[in-house]
Amino acid sequence: MTAPPVTALPEQLQDLLFRQPRTAHAFAAEPVTEEQIQLVHDLARYGPTAFNSQPLRVVLVRSAAARERLLPHLSSGNRAKTAAAPLVAVLAADTGFPQRLPELFPYEPRAAEWFADPAQREHHARLNAALQAGYFLIAVRAAGLAAGPMSGFDPAGVDAAFFPDGRLRSFLVVLIGHPAAGPGRERPPRLGYDDVVSQV
Amino acid sequence: MTAPPVTALPEQLQDLLFRQPRTAHAFAAEPVTEEQIQLVHDLARYGPTAFNSQPLRVVLVRSAAARERLLPHLSSGNRAKTAAAPLVAVLAADTGFPQRLPELFPYEPRAAEWFADPAQREHHARLNAALQAGYFLIAVRAAGLAAGPMSGFDPAGVDAAFFPDGRLRSFLVVLIGHPAAGPGRERPPRLGYDDVVSQV
Numbered sequence: 304m305t306a307p308p309v310t311a312l313p314e315q316l317q318d319l320l321f322r323q324p325r326t327a328h329a330f331a332a333e334p335v336t337e338e339q340i341q342l343v344h345d346l347a348r349y350g351p352t353a354f355n356s357q358p359l360r361v362v363l364v365r366s367a368a369a370r371e372r373l374l375p376h377l378s379s380g381n382r383a384k385t386a387a388a389p390l391v392a393v394l395a396a397d398t399g400f401p402q403r404l405p406e407l408f409p410y411e412p413r414a415a416e417w418f419a420d421p422a423q424r425e426h427h428a429r430l431n432a433a434l435q436a437g438y439f440l441i442a443v444r445a446a447g448l449a450a451g452p453m454s455g456f457d458p459a460g461v462d463a464a465f466f467p468d469g470r471l472r473s474f475l476v477v478l479i480g481h482p483a484a485g486p487g488r489e490r491p492p493r494l495g496y497d498d499v500v501s502q503v
Numbered sequence: 504m505t506a507p508p509v510t511a512l513p514e515q516l517q518d519l520l521f522r523q524p525r526t527a528h529a530f531a532a533e534p535v536t537e538e539q540i541q542l543v544h545d546l547a548r549y550g551p552t553a554f555n556s557q558p559l560r561v562v563l564v565r566s567a568a569a570r571e572r573l574l575p576h577l578s579s580g581n582r583a584k585t586a587a588a589p590l591v592a593v594l595a596a597d598t599g600f601p602q603r604l605p606e607l608f609p610y611e612p613r614a615a616e617w618f619a620d621p622a623q624r625e626h627h628a629r630l631n632a633a634l635q636a637g638y639f640l641i642a643v644r645a646a647g648l649a650a651g652p653m654s655g656f657d658p659a660g661v662d663a664a665f666f667p668d669g670r671l672r673s674f675l676v677v678l679i680g681h682p683a684a685g686p687g688r689e690r691p692p693r694l695g696y697d698d699v700v701s702q703v
Binding site: 319365 | 547
């Protein structure tokens, strides 16, 4: 058992991981290696999920045929950059997550039974997979890569094309690669502390 | 304009931020300072959201009266640790996010009109706020703190008690503090690469 960090991340690394990276729309030609994606997974998987359920699933769209199947379901403005990206990942929530709970959450042997209601199961899968997508996007940066997440696509079309058994629900398409050189457009503004945080 | 990182985070800091921290259920007595929460916000706010919409709102439940209002809406198993935590935050999705889009996403002056449908607006708010909650939880660790996120509460009850105008939707309660000394129970297993990542 190792204790969590008791000091803040050094400021220079706060910048590297949070403040400086930009959402990527174009990338350098350099490919993304299998080892890099394994690192992203290995970092992201330790983030917390309810009942340790870990419903996020990631499909790497590597073949030309699979990418052709994906493109028509994207918003028109997202197609060219997706066709050109070094790596494309579809992030999906696994509504079948309760099956793994006896192994993943051994403290409550009956935890799977808490998710008998399909609507509640899907809500749980989507919320926790989205939290994990947040960890995944930070982990992409921690692996020295840049990410371009997009929700501009037809999820029903993607699910029919990639998940015919109906168990997975796509919710994000993420372009991954080495950042392109040169400045992009200026970063749009972020909300200030008082816009986001209140106290009661 | 600064380029994103081109090398991976050093392994020791990968451990500090991702692999070693544990979900916290108990904390040291040391309080969480205002500066620490400002740092968490300042790190988390740079994570990507669709149309830079940033729908996450955070309510710090600081007063004893507010904490008393919160506790009855939590699952019974979550009450004692919430009563004892140094800081409690309610994370909510702002369904009124389109109002800020002209300022936050100036590239598309009509972006707010894309969210006229309430169901689609709520879906967008929940998905993007959950992504931001993922950034927030990693940022808590980057600030040298520990987090205990919980979805075991009655969101309708919390919304009625804290957000009477109906605009915010609570989806996570997060305990925040300095990690307690000493080992907790063993970490439950995480899914392996082949369980999560597939290639097509």
